[in-house]
Amino acid sequence: MKKTTLSAALVLTAVWGLQAQAGVDPLTQIQPPASEWTHDGSAPDHIVEVPPFAVPATGVIDYINTVIPLEFGEEKWVKAVQFIPGDKRVLHHLLSYVVADDQNNEGTIDEADNDPRREFLEGYAPGKEYATEFPTNTGIKVPVGSALRMSVHYTSFGQETVDNTKVGMWFYDENETPDLEFHTHSVSARDLAIPPGDMNHEMAASHVFEDDIVLHGFRAHMHYRGKAMSARVIYPDNTVENIINVADYNFAWQPTYRMDEPMVLPAGSRVVVEGLFDNSEYNPGNPDPTVPAVSGPQSWEEMFIGYFSYTDLPE
Structure with a gap:
């Protein structure tokens, strides 16, 4: 069994796709993306529009539970996903899960609970600026009759604003079904x-x-x-x-x-x-x-x- 340790250099290589070189600051090699969608230069195969939310200037905002049906008509496998916040100043985080559209999807998601009825797709948190690309030959399965369930957390910052976050998904081609499901x-x-x-x-x-x-x-x-x-x-x-x-x-x-x-x-x-x-x-x-x-x-x-x-x- 081969063991490996996650080093700082390979973290940067893995997260940003950089080639770490001795004596070179990897952060200086980062170039601004050519478009807001950062996976392979293409637009997502499917974009989920999170319902707009008016964030008040002050006050505590309860978590928002949103369920959006994914009416694909056929099984899909997600190979990459990206979140583009409508307003980064107020989006504390967003967690997304693939769930069956015919189950009870009401209530607040406990993010520390590993509920077998849902599969974690990906989440947005501060620092996540680029698309998440799942390892080769792995992906997130989206069965027919699924929905995207999201837990959205907003925080006020002294100014009213409206957030309309977008979730972009890229799929494997029909003849490229991966062998392994990616789990969290x-x-x-x-x-x-x-x-x-x-x-x-x-x-x-x-x-x-x-x-x-x-x-x-x-x-x-x-x-x-x-x-x-x-x-x-x-x-x-x-x-x-x-x-x-x-x-x-x-x-x-x-x-x-x-x-x-x-x-x-x-x-x-x-x-x-x-x-x-x-x-x-x-x-x-x-x-x-x-x-x-x-x-x-x-x-x-x-x-x-x-x-x-x-x-x-x-x-």
């Missing part, structure tokens, strides 16, 4: 209670994969008090390998870190997510360092979730 599993800690003034509050969560998988990527998610997050795997033989270390977590930079060389995790492997929160006055983004930070969906509350993107092990 969230590993989270709930019931957070971060004491006021604590600069290095530790948190951890874990999950055991019961089947062989191939790990392709990872995304860290916390709110304004998030300071650092790392992930490692404990193999069935009790050997340990680091997966990633996001040593300086920033709420405004939440990309999915994609591996150049995926990791094979045999059945029984335990992934462990560990992190730090800074609930002190020395954290300039802290909404209120004088009160405990507790779990909740709003930005001034906290979350602790590590997202693992994977496929089954090819036969």
